[in-house]
Structures are given as structure tokens and as C-alpha cells.
Amino acid sequence: MRRSDLWLLALAGGVVVLDQATKAGVRALLTLGDSWPSDDWPVRLVHYTNTGAAFGLFQNAAPLLAVASLAGIALILVYLLSPDFAQTPVRVALSLMLGGALGNLIDRVSRGEVVDFIKFPEWPAFNVADSAITIGVTLLLWMTLFARSDPESGTPSSPHAGDESIRS
Numbered sequence: 599m600r601r602s603d604l605w606l607l608a609l610a611g612g613v614v615v616l617d618q619a620t621k622a623g624v625r626a627l628l629t630l631g632d633s634w635p636s637d638d639w640p641v642r643l644v645h646y647t648n649t650g651a652a653f654g655l656f657q658n659a660a661p662l663l664a665v666a667s668l669a670g671i672a673l674i675l676v677y678l679l680s681p682d683f684a685q686t687p688v689r690v691a692l693s694l695m696l697g698g699a700l701g702n703l704i705d706r707v708s709r710g711e712v713v714d715f716i717k718f719p720e721w722p723a724f725n726v727a728d729s730a731i732t733i734g735v736t737l738l739l740w741m742t743l744f745a746r747s748d749p750e751s752g753t754p755s756s757p758h759a760g761d762e763s764i765r766s
Contacts, residue, residue, distance in 0.1 A: 613697025
């Protein structure tokens with residue numbers, strides 16, 4: 599990793615700090631099971647806990663999920679710390695995923711469960727770490743499916759670069 603890329607680790611660290619701060623705030627302000635404002639609002643803050651993975655899968659599997667998180671974090675670090683591995687957007691995606699994985703891992707190891715607090719109707723509650731992981735995975739998929747590299751520079755180009763048929 600180049601010194602100029604330390605901002606990628608700072609981004610991951612920022613996700614962890616924001617995630618842990620918001621979870622601490624929810625634990626301090628809402629009793630477990632409570633929500634604010636009332637149920638008729640489209641978005642609510644809730645205080646739920648989750649001993650499983652996303653969407654309530656693998657309940658009561660905190661040790662297994664902690665091990666899986668550690669393996670995922672190790673793989674992300676291998677790619678993130680390889681300066682010639684990928685384009686900047688891919689590395690940003692990996693940083694977001696790293697921060698989210700670390701944020702939820704801290705909860706799993708220290709509490710045996712993860713605090714979820716953002717609630718939309720008909721959608722499971724989630725947290726900042728979950729959001730960072732989702733944004734990172736979405737960005738990674740987007741780059742994989744739609745962005746091409748300039749073979750000489752390795753920089754991303756438009757998915758339609760060089761396609762004369764779409765230009766007027």
C-alpha cells in the first residue's frame with residue numbers, strides 16, 4: 599500500500615467509528631424493542647439486536663459469523679493493500695466493506711449480537727455497518743459489470759468508451 603492510499607484505511611476507520619457511535623447512541627436512548635417516532639412514519643429508529651447475519655439469517659451463530667468475518671476481513675485486506683490490484687472505485691468499495699465488517703465484528707465479539715436501528719416498513723432493521731457493506735458490494739458489482747479498464751493505464755473508462763454507435 600502506498601502512503602497516499604492511507605485514506606482508504608481512514609475511510610474504513612470512519613465507517614467503524616460512525617457505526618459504533620450510532621449503535622451506542624441507540625443503546626443509550628432507546629430501550630431494547632422500542633422505536634421512535636411512531637409506527638406510521640416511513641423510517642424509524644428502533645433498538646433491535648440480531649445474533650445472526652443480514653436479514654435475520656443464521657440466528658445464534660455469532661461465533662461462526664465472527665470467524666467468517668475474520669476470513670472476509672483478511673481477504674479484503676489482501677486486495678486492498680495490493681496497490682496494483684484494482685482501480686480506485688474498487689478499492690473504495692473494499693474499504694467500505696472492510697469498515698462494515700469490522701463494525702459488526704466488534705459487536706459480535708464484544709456483545710454476541712449486533713445492534714440494528716434503521717427500520718423501513720416491510721424491510722429488516724439494519725445499521726451503518728450493514729449500509730457500508732451493501733454500498734461497497736453494489737459499487738464492486740457495478741464496477742465488475744459495467745466499467746472497463748484502459749489496458750495501457752489500468753484506469754476505468756466509460757462502459758461505452760470507443761463505441762461510436764452511441765455517439766451523435
